[in-house]
Structure formats: C-alpha cells, structure tokens
Amino acid sequence: MDDGWKVLETRTILQDRWLNLRADDCLTPDGVTISPYYVMSYPDWVNIVAITPDDRLLLVRQYRHAAGRFFLEIPGGGLDERDV
Known part of the structure; x- marks a missing residue:
C-alpha cells in the first residue's frame, strides 16, 4: 500500500x-x-573531507549571501555533466 x-x-x-x-x-x-x-x-554537487598529513581538517572561508557573513566549510562545488 x-x-x-x-x-x-x-x-x-x-x-x-x-x-x-x-x-x-x-x-x-x-x-x-x-x-x-x-x-x-539543485544540481548534483560534491563535498570533500581533506585531512592534512598532520591530521588537520582543511576548511575554506565561504561567503553566504543569505546570512550576510562568512563561514568556515569543507570544500565543495557543483558537478558538471562531464564530471559524472
């Protein structure tokens, strides 16, 4: 059912x-x-968890317009059709 x-x-x-x-x-x-x-x-996207050799997490500083401020985030981005 x-x-x-x-x-x-x-x-x-x-x-x-x-x-x-x-x-x-x-x-x-x-x-x-x-x-x-x-x-x-939304279109497909990918996020990456990148850890350095000394066990640190890689973050990027990204502006988010809706919040009007910057945030620390894991790297990521949209996929193009050729990426799949």
Missing part, C-alpha cells in the same frame, strides 16, 4: 542553472489538501 502524498498539480516557479523551485498541490492519505507545497531541487 502506498502511503505517500498524491500530487494533483505541479507548477514551476523558477528554473535556472542553480536551482529549480516548484509548487505542488498535494493530497495526503488522510484526504488533506496541501497547496502549495514548495519543493526546491
């Missing part, structure tokens, strides 16, 4: 090379309609 939500309708709100945002109208198994239910999807 499938207990998942049934998608009644889906609309693309925004689609570009960095993300896809869509709005789904859904029906739960209990008969409740949830509209809209927003879904974001």
Whole structure:
C-alpha cells in the first residue's frame, strides 16, 4: 500500500542553472489538501573531507549571501555533466 502524498498539480516557479523551485498541490492519505507545497531541487554537487598529513581538517572561508557573513566549510562545488 502506498502511503505517500498524491500530487494533483505541479507548477514551476523558477528554473535556472542553480536551482529549480516548484509548487505542488498535494493530497495526503488522510484526504488533506496541501497547496502549495514548495519543493526546491539543485544540481548534483560534491563535498570533500581533506585531512592534512598532520591530521588537520582543511576548511575554506565561504561567503553566504543569505546570512550576510562568512563561514568556515569543507570544500565543495557543483558537478558538471562531464564530471559524472
């Protein structure tokens, strides 16, 4: 038995090379309609855990615009089709 939500309708709100945002109208198994239910999807990416010979973790300082500040993170980036 499938207990998942049934998608009644889906609309693309925004689609570009960095993300896809869509709005789904859904029906739960209990008969409740949830509209809209927003879904974001992104291209594939990779993160790297790099450890130096002296057992230190490599981090990069990355600006995150939504937070308006810099963070220390593990290195990562988007995959191109030729990378897969």
